[in-house]
Amino acid sequence: MARSQKTFQKKEREKKKLQKRKGKEEKKALRKENSKSGSLDDMMVYVDENGNLIDTPPKEKDKTMEIDASQIDVSTPKSASDDIDAERRGKVKFYESSKGYGFIIQDGSNDEFYVHGTNVVGNIAENDKVKFKIEKSERGFVAINVSKIG
Secondary structure, three states: OOOOOOOHHHHHHHHHHHHHHHHHHHHHHHHHHHHOOOOHHHHOOEEOOOOOEEOOOOOHHHHOOOOOHHHOOOOOOOOHHHOOOOOEEEEEEEEEOOOOEEEEEEOOOOOEEEEEHHHEEOOOOOOOEEEEEEEEEOOEEEEEEEEEOO
16 A cells, blocks of 8 residues: 655644644734724824824814014025125135146135136135135035235
């Protein structure tokens, strides 16, 4: 007579697969049970006047608030760096005359500006004191009308 084709290892693997499948089905049923939480109102969260999250909707009387529109400032404050037309002074941090570009550090604020050789009046070199104006470009502010002081 021929022997059965099912070995002990095959039987054990089948048992493990069956247990795993049953475990997955139980977890799926448990998730389905827990997901039936109710309506949309049960899932809503509200924000109170202090910015905290709460479950209950705010009271109707708390929603109305008087705002004086004349006290709202809609302009932006003007800073010192907004004055583009002013002449500035600084020091050449780096300048490569063969390539025609460099960088200038403004005195006082330590702002760094790119300078192109076409915007230089005369000759400049590293560590020279210069005066210049700035102009807004696509990549930020650049120094223009750069000239050596003294």
